Amino acid sequence: MTRHFTVLTAGVVAVGAQSFLLAPLLPDLTASLVATPSEIGRALAAYGVGVVLVALLLGPRLDRIPRATALTAGAVVLAVSSAISALAPNWEVLAAAQVLAGAAAGVVLPATYAFAAELAAPGEQARATGRVLTGWSVALVAGVPVSTLLADLVGWRGVLGALAVLAAAQVVLYRTLPASAVPSTPRPRIAAALRIPGVARLLLGTLAFMSAFYAVFGFAGAEIRLLHGGGAAGAGLLALAYGIGFGLGAATDRYAGRIGLAPVLAALAGVYLVLAATVGVLAVLLGAAVVWGLVNHVALTLLVSRLSAAAPDARGAVLALNSAATYGGAAVAGLLAGPLYEAAGLGWVAVAGAVVVAVAVPVTRSRAAQPVSIGA
Template identity: 90%
Template sequence: MTRHFTVLTAGVVAVGAQSFLLAPLLPDLATALHATPAEIGRALAAYGVGVVLAALLLGPRLDRVPRAGALTAGAAALAVSAAVSALAPNWEVLAAAQVLAGAGAGVVLPATYAFAAELAAPGTEARATGRVLTGWSVALVAGVPVSTLLADLVGWRGVLGALAVLAGAQVVLYRTLPSPAVPSAPRPRLATALRLPGVARLLLGTLAFMSAFYAVFGFAGAEIRLLHGGGAAGAGLLALCYGVGFGLGAATDRYAGRVGLAPVLAALAGVYLLLAATVGLLPALLAAAVAWGLVNHVALTLLVSRLSAAAPDARGAVLALNSAATYGGAAVAGLLAGPLYEAAGLGWVAVAGAVVVAAAIPVTRSRTARPVAVGS
């Protein structure tokens, strides 16, 4: 069983490395592809569009196909997209490749979270969710900083080529997972899953949470390079510090059932204001990034585990909606944060993130009802 969770966590690492890598390399991509930061921001937004499309088109089918098969197909899409990205001659091709990458992530992530909950012992689903979520921390602490160091040595194209190899290896690993019998019940519809008690409120919380995250994270690396100098490796310091904090947040997983989501979001809004206040002071900004990662881990674990518990018979569909909300937030951030960043800088982007998260607090205060079965 431990080996299965290791494979699932490794898949999150692969997704995380691919989804986070472009942010600290944004200036290099803009220069090489003769694009503006806002145009590269649109490429980041294209990744989110791919996830949303996969969630809406494939989400209802995730509960009626073997989890291992879905994971294998998603990882294959990630491998192809990374290879195409490495060869992209302009930002439009990069954006198209990111749509495919997003589609792969839109399958891998909900299937991973649902599989983790199904493999967990009764009553430990939240801890199991937190366990696979540590893959995001590994991607940030190890994957992204190492990739940015390699980018300074071999260029961003070489790094994306390496990511294609990593995703290809994950295809092989997924084939070692068990393939339980697929339920024969009717396939749940996304609209039905959306109407489950508490699901819509939690998805709105995810949308706000992720919009704020991607808005700030997407341009933090560029801001550090602009204000404090250094190459891609210097920009990767923030990802490293965020990842350390995210990993530290795993120590709170055992208490996930006792913490309210609204207080965590309130703390997160305060962290965004702290980030805004420390943009000009690199050591303070990096320290704030550690706190940012820790609070984000707690919030993400609460959102995913509560959505997973909302409908045990339709976890794939509900968590596909979560992926749609997650990368819908990324798409919104990519489209709107770019102009705000170019006009006012990262500080005001972080303030906007605080406002968005704070606005979600009253929405998430309502208690989620007990899980119910879902049919078609």
């Protein structure tokens, strides 16, 4: 069983490394592809478009496909998209490849979270969810800093090529997972999943949470390089600090059932204000990023585990909607944060993130999703 969770976590690492890598390499991409930060921001947003399209078109079908089969197919697409990204001659091709990468993530992530919940012992679903979510921490602590260091040595194209190899290796690992039962209940529709009590509110929380995260994280690396220098490796320090905090947040997983989501989001809004105030002092900014990662781990675990528990026989569909909300937030951030960053800098982007998260607090204070049967 431990081996299965390790494979699932490794898949999150592969998706996370691909998802986060482009942000700290933004200056390299703009120079190499002769593009503006806003254009690269649109390429980042294209990733979210791919996730949303897959969630809406394939989300209802994920519960009718064996989890290992869905994961394997997603890893194949991720490998192909990384290879295309590595060869992109301009930002438009990069954006198209990111749509494909987003489509892969739109399959891999909900299938991973659903599989983790199904493999968990009764009453341990939240802890199992937190366990696979540590893959994001590994991607940030190890994958992104190492990748940015390699980018200084072999360029961003070489790094994306290496990620294609990593995704291909994940295809082999997924083939070692056990076969999962396909539910016999009718395939749930998107509208039916949205009507599950509390799901819509949690999805709005995810949308706000992720819009703020991608808006700030997407341009933080560029701001560090602008103000403090250090090349791509210097920008990777923020990812490292955030990843350390995200990993530390795993210590709270056993208490997930007793933590309120609204207070955590309120605390997160405060963290964004601190980030806004410390942009000019690198050491303090990195310390704030550790706290940022910790609070984000808690919030993400609560959101995913509560959505996963909402309807066991429609888990894939609900978590696909979560992926749509997640990368819908990334798309919104990519489209709107770029112009704000160019006009006012990272500090005001972080303030905007605080406002967005704060708006979600009263929404998520309402009753969370309760388990129901779609087939009932």
